[in-house]
Amino acid sequence: MRPxxxxxxxxxYFPVERSFIERILSRKRRYVKAVDGITFAIRRGxxxxxxxxxxxxxxxxxxxxxxLLEPTSGRIVFNGRDITHEPxxxxxxxxxRRVQIIFQDPYASLNPRMKVGEAIAHPLEIHGIAEGKExxxxxxxxxxxxxxxxxxxxxxxxxxxxxxxQRQRVAIARALILRPELVVADEPTxxxxxxxxxxxxxxxxxxxKELNLTYLYITHDLATxxxxxxxxxxxxxxxxxxxxxxxxxxxxxLHPYTKALLSAIPIPDPRMSRTRRxxxxxxxxxxxxxxxTGCRFHxxxxxATKLCAxxxxxxxxxxxxxxxxCHMLK
Amino acid sequence: MLMxxxxxxxxxxxxxxxxxxxxxxxxxxxxxxxxxxxxxxxxPYDPIKTYVGKPYTPPCTEHLFGTDRMGRDVFSRILWxxxxxxxxxxxxxxxxxxxxxxxxxLSGYIGGPIDRILSLIMDSIYAFPSxxxxxxxxxxxxxxxxxxxxxxxxxxxxAISVVYIPSYFRVVRATVLSVRENLYVKAAQxxxxxxxxxxTKYVAPNSLAxxxxxxxxxxxxxxxxxxxxxxxxxxxxxxxxxxGVDLATGWRDLPNGAWWMSFFPGLxxxxxxxxxxxxxxxxxxxxxxxxxxx
Numbered sequence: 001m002r003p004x005x006x007x008x009x010x011x012x013y014f015p016v017e018r019s020f021i022e023r024i025l026s027r028k029r030r031y032v033k034a035v036d037g038i039t040f041a042i043r044r045g046x047x048x049x050x051x052x053x054x055x056x057x058x059x060x061x062x063x064x065x066x067x068l069l070e071p072t073s074g075r076i077v078f079n080g081r082d083i084t085h086e087p088x089x090x091x092x093x094x095x096x097r098r099v100q101i102i103f104q105d106p107y108a109s110l111n112p113r114m115k116v117g118e119a120i121a122h123p124l125e126i127h128g129i130a131e132g133k134e135x136x137x138x139x140x141x142x143x144x145x146x147x148x149x150x151x152x153x154x155x156x157x158x159x160x161x162x163x164x165x166q167r168q169r170v171a172i173a174r175a176l177i178l179r180p181e182l183v184v185a186d187e188p189t190x191x192x193x194x195x196x197x198x199x200x201x202x203x204x205x206x207x208x209k210e211l212n213l214t215y216l217y218i219t220h221d222l223a224t225x226x227x228x229x230x231x232x233x234x235x236x237x238x239x240x241x242x243x244x245x246x247x248x249x250x251x252x253x254l255h256p257y258t259k260a261l262l263s264a265i266p267i268p269d270p271r272m273s274r275t276r277r278x279x280x281x282x283x284x285x286x287x288x289x290x291x292x293t294g295c296r297f298h299x300x301x302x303x304a305t306k307l308c309a310x311x312x313x314x315x316x317x318x319x320x321x322x323x324x325x326c327h328m329l330k
Numbered sequence: 331m332l333m334x335x336x337x338x339x340x341x342x343x344x345x346x347x348x349x350x351x352x353x354x355x356x357x358x359x360x361x362x363x364x365x366x367x368x369x370x371x372x373x374p375y376d377p378i379k380t381y382v383g384k385p386y387t388p389p390c391t392e393h394l395f396g397t398d399r400m401g402r403d404v405f406s407r408i409l410w411x412x413x414x415x416x417x418x419x420x421x422x423x424x425x426x427x428x429x430x431x432x433x434x435x436l437s438g439y440i441g442g443p444i445d446r447i448l449s450l451i452m453d454s455i456y457a458f459p460s461x462x463x464x465x466x467x468x469x470x471x472x473x474x475x476x477x478x479x480x481x482x483x484x485x486x487x488x489a490i491s492v493v494y495i496p497s498y499f500r501v502v503r504a505t506v507l508s509v510r511e512n513l514y515v516k517a518a519q520x521x522x523x524x525x526x527x528x529x530t531k532y533v534a535p536n537s538l539a540x541x542x543x544x545x546x547x548x549x550x551x552x553x554x555x556x557x558x559x560x561x562x563x564x565x566x567x568x569x570x571x572x573x574g575v576d577l578a579t580g581w582r583d584l585p586n587g588a589w590w591m592s593f594f595p596g597l598x599x600x601x602x603x604x605x606x607x608x609x610x611x612x613x614x615x616x617x618x619x620x621x622x623x624x
Contacts, residue, residue: 066520096522108513113535122531123521174521 002080003041004182004214005065010038010074012060016289032288034060036238037074039315042182047208047215049229049246051222051261055285057238058218059104062186065216066101067091078182097127100175104187106167110159110174116143117155120174127178138177145210146173147203165196169203176207184216189224201228223265226250231321234258237285237296240315244322254324256301257281295327303328352612355546358605366412375403377410377571386583389590396590398576399583408594410571414483415602419552421487422494423545429491430498431541435529437499438506438537448499456496464489464555468564479570486565490555494548498541505537512536543614550606557599573599 013031035057042048050058063069065076067083076084083095103109110119120139124130130138136155143151146169159167168188175183185204189197205228208215219225225232226246233243234257242255253259256279263278281300286292292299298308307327315325341349365372374394375382381401389396395404437448455463468489472482509515510533518532557574559565566572568579573595580591 068516068520092522092524096520101517101520103513103517105513109517111514111518111532111536114531122518122523126522126527171517174517178521 001044004044004079005042005216006075006077007038007040007061007065008075008077010061010064010076011036011072012057012064012069013072030289033238033291034288035064036291038233038235038238038240040233040240040243042214042216043231044181044214045212046230047217047228049217049219049225049232050235051219051225051232052235053220053261053285055237055288056235057288058220058235059186061235062101062184062216062218065182066099066184067095068101097178098180099182099184100178100180101184101186102168102171102175102188105191106164106171107159107191109171110167112159114159115155116148116157116159116162116170119159119170120177123174123178129178139173142173142177145176145207146170147199148173164192165200168192168196168200172200172203172207176211176213179211180213182214182216184218186218187220190219190221197224204228222250222261234261237288237291239296240323240325241297242322242324243315248319248322254318254322254329255326256303256328257297295325348612348615351608352616355605355608355612358601359609362412362416362602362605365409366416369409369413373403373406373409375406377402377406378569386586386588388588395594396588398580398591399588404576404590404594407571407576408573408598411573411576411595411598414566414570414572415553415556415574415598418483418487418490418556419549421484422490422552422556423548425487425491426494426548427498427541427545430495431502431538433495434499434502435506435534435537438503439510439525439529439533445503449503452496452499455492456500460493461555461558464493464559465562465564467492468559472564479566482566482570486556486559489559489564490552493555494552497544497548501540501544502537505540506533509533509536539617542617543610545610546606546613547610550603550610553599553602553606 011033012035013033016030016032018029038057038061040048050061052058060069064071067076067086067088071084074084075082078095078099083091086095114122117136117139120142121135124135124138129135140151140155143149143154148154148166148169154162154166154170159170162170168191172188188204189200192200201224204215207213215228217225217229229246231244232246232249233240234249234255235241236257242249242253242258249258250262253262259279260281263276263280267273267276279302281302283300286296286299292309294310295301295304295308295313298304301308303326305327311327313325313327315323316329318324318329379402382403383393383397383401385397385399385401387393387397387401393403393405395408397403398407433448433452437445468486471485471488515528515532518528523531553573556565557572557577560572560574561578563578566575568575576595577592577599580588580595583591
């Protein structure tokens with residue numbers, strides 16, 4: 001069966017603002033290479049996680065797929081239809097109904113002047129799906145589904161009267177009321193208290209089952225990814241370094257960066273924590289305006305050789321369905 | 331629910347000087363409005379009729395504020411004058427806000443060449459001395475004097491409003507520039523809302539608060555400018571009861587010792603301006619989001 005979303009060599013470069021003097025001297029325009037050629041596919045009905053540190057381009061990828069940004073090059077194919085450069089007008093007609101996004105910060109993603117009921121009903125109005133009583137019934141039903149009960153109570157509240165977890169539930173309800181096929185969740189739990197996180201994750205999984213959803217789950221937290229995802233791609237500086245099922249990637253990581261990320265997860269038991277072998281990486285991610293030559297990870301990689309500084313490794317299949325971009329795995 | 335929040339914010343248990351400024355301003359404005367509305371009932375004489383008393387009568391019991399050089403009752407003219415002052419000022423402010431705010435929203439949200447062009451036009455209007463600008467527009471609209479009082483009032487309002495459009499435009503545009511970066515605007519786009527819906531439902535409600543103090547400050551300034559235009563002879567015709575007109579005709583008799591003919595209109599202009607200024611300043615202070623941090 002054809003995957004729901006196919007992403008091919010996707011790139012997004014943001015131009016860097018130049019100062020007045022630079023413009024006069026007409027120096028070359030520079031770009032932040034936020035996403036620099038990534039390829040993956042999301043299968044219908046799965047949870048695909050995209051993991052990496054801040055600044056690795058995972059949120060940009062999310063925005064590209066929901067087309068809040070237009071790709072610089074590459075291809076995004078949704079359900080067999082190329083939407084890479086589809087204009088906003090035509091996106092509004094069909095794509096925006098089928099692909100929805102849940103943002104990271106529920107304090108910022110809800111309009112402070114719109115009541116919960118209005119906010120959730122608004123997508124129905126935009127697409128002319130329901131009106132009047134039917135619309136209200138759908139909203140109340142959705143509120144019940146996301147666990148905001150009694151729904152009549154929440155219907156007339158303003159976002160500032162709700163807690164972070166409740167707000168995120170409203171954002172989820174707003175995204176799902178259109179019955180989308182793909183839901184892009186951009187770190188939906190990272191702005192919430194730890195105690196609320198697992199509730200939201202459970203809710204997302206329940207709704208996925210109930211409404212037959214496919215998720216693209218963006219996260220920097222590998223533990224969350226392990227819990228929720230079927231497959232995972234690890235990104236570093238705009239590139240995918242490792243891709244595969246969560247079991248393969250997280251239980252048997254092959255790329256040194258994935259190993260380092262995994263060993264950075266704190267373990268509550270100090271004895272276990274002492275005995276584990278840790279892969280440490282020095283420094284911080286380099287500047288994406290001017291990424292390192294060859295393998296982007298080589299200045300921080302414990303295994304780096306001369307080859308790594310010259311030639312960029314390709315993403316290769318090392319075992320069925322498990323892809324790694326590293327010269328050391330041949 | 332939000333309304334009571336606003337009210338509690340504007341009139342809390344612990345009050346500072348700006349709360350009393352606001353109250354005083356509102357009281358004066360209410361008095362002026364009552365004056366304007368009840369002018370036909372309260373006014374003891376016809377404001378336009380000449381020789382209702384002896385010319386140059388100083389304030390006395392029969393003529394509270396005296397009479398002018400043509401024997402018209404100054405007190406009656408002051409009462410009727412509140413009408414034209416409030417009408418012209420509110421019309422000017424409404425026109426300016428009705429043009430400036432939508433343009434500011436559009437320009438700030440869409441950006442690009444439209445924004446550049448609009449900003450350039452607005453900045454050039456803004457750079458022009460305001461009274462001269464209003465004078466030029468009024469002169470252009472009223473070649474050789476207006477045909478009727480209504481058209482004279484509308485033209486005066488239009489001339490004044492042109493001067494104020496940039497202040498709404500600039501304030502709203504600047505707010506939109508920061509509001510449009512909010513995640514909820516992106517969310518609206520992802521939901522499939524078109525530009526108009528995003529502007530009216532998401533951007534505008536969150537961008538208009540800074541324009542409110544400007545409305546009341548412009549009101550004050552509009553009364554002054556209207557008086558100025560009438561004073562210079564491009565506003566309302568000289569027989570019409572208007573504070574600016576009366577001030578303009580009355581000052582010529584100052585050397586004769588007839589101070590009441592210009593003092594009372596001047597006082598009214600001062601009071602009205604002060605009231606709106608106080609409201610504007612107080613709102614500016616009270617609606618400032620950083621206020622709570624003090």
